[in-house]
Amino acid sequence: MKRYIFSTDHKIIGIQFLFMSLLFFVLGGLLAMLIRWQLAWPSDPNHPVPILGQLMGWSKGVMPPDFYTMVFSMHATIMIFFVIIPLLVGVFGNYLIPLKIGAGDMAFPFLNGLAFWSALPAGSIILAGFFRPGGHAAAGWTVYPPLSAVMQNSGFGIAGAQFGNVLHPLGSTWPMTPVIMTFIALFMFVAYVCAYYVNLGNKVLDICVSVVLSLIGGIVITRGVQHAVFDGQSAWFLSITWLGFSSLMGAVNYLTTIIKLRCPGMTMFRLPLSIWSLFITSLLVLLATPVLAATLTMNLLDHLRLTSFYEPFNWVVTNVPQENSGGGFAIMHQHMFWFYSHPAVYIMILPAMGMVSDILAVFARKPIFGYRPMVYAMSGIAFLGFIVWAHHMFQSGMNPTLGTTFAVSTMFIAVPSAIKVFNWLGTLWGGNIRFEVPMLHAIAFVAMFTIGGLSGIFMASTAVDVHIHDTYFIVAHIHYVLFGGSMFGIFGAITFWYPKMFGRMMNNALGHIHFWLSFIAFNCTFFAMHILGIGGMPRRVADYTSYPTFAHFQPMNQFISMSAFTLGAVQILFVINFIGSWIWGKKAPGNPWEATTLEWNDCPSPPPHGNFAKTPVVHHGPYEYSSPLVEEDWLAQTRYVEGAENFVVKH
Amino acid sequence: MSDTVLNHGYIPEEHAPDPVIGHGDPTPPGKVGIWLFLASEIMFFVAILGSYVILRSGSHELFAKHALALSKPLAGINTLVLIFSSLTMALAVDASQKGKRNKTIICLFITFLCAAGFLGIKAIEYTSKFKHHTIVARESANGPLYVYDGHLHEEDAASMTIEGYRMPVPEHGSIDIHLISEHDVMNGGIEPAEAGQKSEKAMETFTIPKSEIAQDIIYGPWKNIFYADYFTLTGIHAIHVIGGMFPIAFLCIFAIRGKLLPHHTEYVGLYWHFVDLVWIFLFPLLYLI
Amino acid sequence: MTAHSQSRMPEEPHDVSRPEPHHVVPYFTIFIVLVVLTIITVAVALVRFPNEIVNVLLALLVATIKGCCVALFFMHLKYEGKLIYLMLIVPICLMLILVFALIPDIVMTDPGSSSASLHLFNAHPAIYNPH
Numbered sequence A: 001m002k003r004y005i006f007s008t009d010h011k012i013i014g015i016q017f018l019f020m021s022l023l024f025f026v027l028g029g030l031l032a033m034l035i036r037w038q039l040a041w042p043s044d045p046n047h048p049v050p051i052l053g054q055l056m057g058w059s060k061g062v063m064p065p066d067f068y069t070m071v072f073s074m075h076a077t078i079m080i081f082f083v084i085i086p087l088l089v090g091v092f093g094n095y096l097i098p099l100k101i102g103a104g105d106m107a108f109p110f111l112n113g114l115a116f117w118s119a120l121p122a123g124s125i126i127l128a129g130f131f132r133p134g135g136h137a138a139a140g141w142t143v144y145p146p147l148s149a150v151m152q153n154s155g156f157g158i159a160g161a162q163f164g165n166v167l168h169p170l171g172s173t174w175p176m177t178p179v180i181m182t183f184i185a186l187f188m189f190v191a192y193v194c195a196y197y198v199n200l201g202n203k204v205l206d207i208c209v210s211v212v213l214s215l216i217g218g219i220v221i222t223r224g225v226q227h228a229v230f231d232g233q234s235a236w237f238l239s240i241t242w243l244g245f246s247s248l249m250g251a252v253n254y255l256t257t258i259i260k261l262r263c264p265g266m267t268m269f270r271l272p273l274s275i276w277s278l279f280i281t282s283l284l285v286l287l288a289t290p291v292l293a294a295t296l297t298m299n300l301l302d303h304l305r306l307t308s309f310y311e312p313f314n315w316v317v318t319n320v321p322q323e324n325s326g327g328g329f330a331i332m333h334q335h336m337f338w339f340y341s342h343p344a345v346y347i348m349i350l351p352a353m354g355m356v357s358d359i360l361a362v363f364a365r366k367p368i369f370g371y372r373p374m375v376y377a378m379s380g381i382a383f384l385g386f387i388v389w390a391h392h393m394f395q396s397g398m399n400p401t402l403g404t405t406f407a408v409s410t411m412f413i414a415v416p417s418a419i420k421v422f423n424w425l426g427t428l429w430g431g432n433i434r435f436e437v438p439m440l441h442a443i444a445f446v447a448m449f450t451i452g453g454l455s456g457i458f459m460a461s462t463a464v465d466v467h468i469h470d471t472y473f474i475v476a477h478i479h480y481v482l483f484g485g486s487m488f489g490i491f492g493a494i495t496f497w498y499p500k501m502f503g504r505m506m507n508n509a510l511g512h513i514h515f516w517l518s519f520i521a522f523n524c525t526f527f528a529m530h531i532l533g534i535g536g537m538p539r540r541v542a543d544y545t546s547y548p549t550f551a552h553f554q555p556m557n558q559f560i561s562m563s564a565f566t567l568g569a570v571q572i573l574f575v576i577n578f579i580g581s582w583i584w585g586k587k588a589p590g591n592p593w594e595a596t597t598l599e600w601n602d603c604p605s606p607p608p609h610g611n612f613a614k615t616p617v618v619h620h621g622p623y624e625y626s627s628p629l630v631e632e633d634w635l636a637q638t639r640y641v642e643g644a645e646n647f648v649v650k651h
Numbered sequence B: 001m002s003d004t005v006l007n008h009g010y011i012p013e014e015h016a017p018d019p020v021i022g023h024g025d026p027t028p029p030g031k032v033g034i035w036l037f038l039a040s041e042i043m044f045f046v047a048i049l050g051s052y053v054i055l056r057s058g059s060h061e062l063f064a065k066h067a068l069a070l071s072k073p074l075a076g077i078n079t080l081v082l083i084f085s086s087l088t089m090a091l092a093v094d095a096s097q098k099g100k101r102n103k104t105i106i107c108l109f110i111t112f113l114c115a116a117g118f119l120g121i122k123a124i125e126y127t128s129k130f131k132h133h134t135i136v137a138r139e140s141a142n143g144p145l146y147v148y149d150g151h152l153h154e155e156d157a158a159s160m161t162i163e164g165y166r167m168p169v170p171e172h173g174s175i176d177i178h179l180i181s182e183h184d185v186m187n188g189g190i191e192p193a194e195a196g197q198k199s200e201k202a203m204e205t206f207t208i209p210k211s212e213i214a215q216d217i218i219y220g221p222w223k224n225i226f227y228a229d230y231f232t233l234t235g236i237h238a239i240h241v242i243g244g245m246f247p248i249a250f251l252c253i254f255a256i257r258g259k260l261l262p263h264h265t266e267y268v269g270l271y272w273h274f275v276d277l278v279w280i281f282l283f284p285l286l287y288l289i
Numbered sequence C: 001m002t003a004h005s006q007s008r009m010p011e012e013p014h015d016v017s018r019p020e021p022h023h024v025v026p027y028f029t030i031f032i033v034l035v036v037l038t039i040i041t042v043a044v045a046l047v048r049f050p051n052e053i054v055n056v057l058l059a060l061l062v063a064t065i066k067g068c069c070v071a072l073f074f075m076h077l078k079y080e081g082k083l084i085y086l087m088l089i090v091p092i093c094l095m096l097i098l099v100f101a102l103i104p105d106i107v108m109t110d111p112g113s114s115s116a117s118l119h120l121f122n123a124h125p126a127i128y129n130p131h
Helices: A010-040 A065-101 A109-131 A176-197 A203-228 A232-260 A273-303 A330-347 A350-364 A371-385 A400-412 A414-428 A437-460 A462-468 A472-502 A508-535 A551-584 B003-007 B029-058 B060-067 B072-098 B101-131 B182-186 B225-256 B262-288 C027-046 C052-074 C082-106
Strands: B132-138 B145-155 B159-168 B204-209 B213-218
Touching (some): A065 A472, A109 A176, A203 A232, A232 B029, A273 B029, A273 B225, A330 A350, A330 B029, A330 C082, A400 A437, A400 C082, A437 A508, A472 A551, A508 A551, B072 B101, B101 B132, B101 B145, B132 B159
Antiparallel strands (some): B145 B159
């Protein structure tokens, strides 16, 4: 039990995160399919939404516009907060950091487990939001007030003057499914804490007490959640704030581990770039997430009509004057939200960059080109990431002085990003490239990230942004960076470290098919969106055909949808490969890719609890490929070679 | 033998290089962790306190007027209580590191009591705000329209008794009572009077029939952005105080059972001083300026 | 994982070593300084200077001094290495960035056109029609 479920072992926790986020990936993907169905045949009774149309009892099976609003809001939320961030930071942060720096575990293993077990209730609350009357949050993933302050559950409102109402709104309208789900997640959360802190000297007594405590804790917190979550939007706020605490615990842990627990000889500049990227990402998480937590707390209080930080004076929603006074500034929310969410964009790409650097060096059989510039470029991106947030707000009506300032600082980001792209190309140049599946994904990452980065430069210019703001150009850009960038990086990383995680090799042929089909379908889907965006097709509009200006976009939207369905279907191959290889895959050797870093050379696949038989001692940098010192074309970090000091590749 | 090596789960070997694991820095991992946590806490409070500062400078007249309604003496006492608890916490850390059990227990206990006292005083402040009503009503069915402001004295099914001031609603237009402060009503008008100038008017007791009440506003966070900020900031600070009380209590219990935890005490101490530090900034920003 | 790290509190080897007290810190002196400063700041607040800015700056100055006292002595920051200072400088810089970036949008607005205005004459109609 303590070994596999309530484990504090970083590898188990990483794998738990992996399964959680892959499940959410399926859900987010299905939501994306719904979006594409609606956009291909907007509100067309001849093309009713399959299955869901009947299930929901929509008239003629046509998706209502408010449901569409909810679907795209939740697609973004789930993909960003429950898929990409946990996959990059939760899974690979956990799995790789101790293994690659030569530590037995994290600095705070208990806290690490707590991070996972508190991410789970956050996930169950966000799922519970789907079951609320009025549907889930529909204000976009950016939750701009006053839109996010609109009560969706119209049967219920909080009168400001009646404070008592906040404490006992109706919990009875909750169906059983989300209640049970939330209860189980919270039960496990309390049980995890009990498993380590209830110690009365008698094992049976301990278990009994723990179970009772978890039952009480689970029921009490579930009731509390039921009270706070009276509509989808409040579920959203609660869940994301909760998840923020989970990522904070993780970030503190990763940073402390990297600062304190490196094995002898592992200096900061001998860390693999994946660890550097996770280090910088954790700093971003540590400093940006609290701002989000504060903003969402204030927004939640506004939503409950308790305060009015972000609502104007005498504001009215659907002809009903609201109970709180107003007097706040909606634009302040945008500032504070993007103060988190712009660094969050780098949280979602930096770890992928680091892992791709590792993969490229391994399969190009060359040292990474410009190790130190890579590190400095990542630090530069992280620093600049904090001072560019207002480029999301050029059209928000903010002071134009800020617009120019932020446009200039945004363009600066192109410099470190370009350094990284050229260094990746420099790594590939003249390499003895092995086109294994992880390498294909990594190369796709570089290409797709470049396209996504280039379209980003257009938006950085305030004048151009006037035209493309809130069009499909933005959608194309974000998907090129997040799907083409981060997701290909993640696929690369999963296929690369799969042998280490599960001790089995993935199927090569299936991997190739999955990659090529994904790559083609991805480009068909999202490249076309650039064209739609330049044409002016607005995002977040349920039925663009009702505007004659945009009606002629329908054929292209149908093409995009077909490609998107293909892209979705192709992921089934990945699932088959993932599960199939786990059962039937051939046993993986310790170092199948002939890589140099510690996790491949100093422990078997999969590594045992405690990772290393004895503390490794590091003698070389992480990218000693084709070193003239040894006969093989790779020199493990822990392998001592006479005279290496004189031969170290100066980066 | 260094802490970090053990902490890490290894039995260090004879020939293993000495604590290079810390790579030259003697700070234990726990302390690095707690300071990182405090750094994120700084960002959390920056977001809320920063938005308070910004909102205040955006509409400082409103904030200055309403800040007068907060109780300076109570908050001053609270500041002293919290500073004192910080002192005892520092002494507890010191005692626990020197292995003095009794002193540790006493200091931790006093710290815990101070925290409880702080919350008690806070509760008094909150209650007084929730008993504070601003009511627009007529004295009788066809009487003149007044704004009443004061604390709820008695309440029954038909009427409310308010102890405070009242002023007639101006006839030239409507007023937004969300924006009226106690100060306005006391001075008989909504023109901003000299800041800080106390009216000579004595408090009176008014009985208002409930059927004649047009609007009744409690001084909760929904009244205006000043109270929104006041309650959010002090509320979140109070949650931090409550959050600090649990580990202090646990440390105290452990110490009574004969187990001093010097590392943990130090980390809890750092957190507790941080909570004190936040209050040191909240106090002047909310109550004094 | 060895038996040791499976123990109840895996984070800290609390039974293993006892950290030495850092230095002789004048806790009581600092406490008295803090009390005196609190009294000063309340006293200053009771005196209303003609310009409000003076009050604000004085209050913030005293608060900063008090904060530094707590951080340097109670939190032993004076005796820490540069790692901890590094961790503190970054959020403080970010704090300045965030607050200064918000000023043009919210503080520098025209008081007549924004919510900063105090005198709005459009109350709830129910005020005049209670029945």
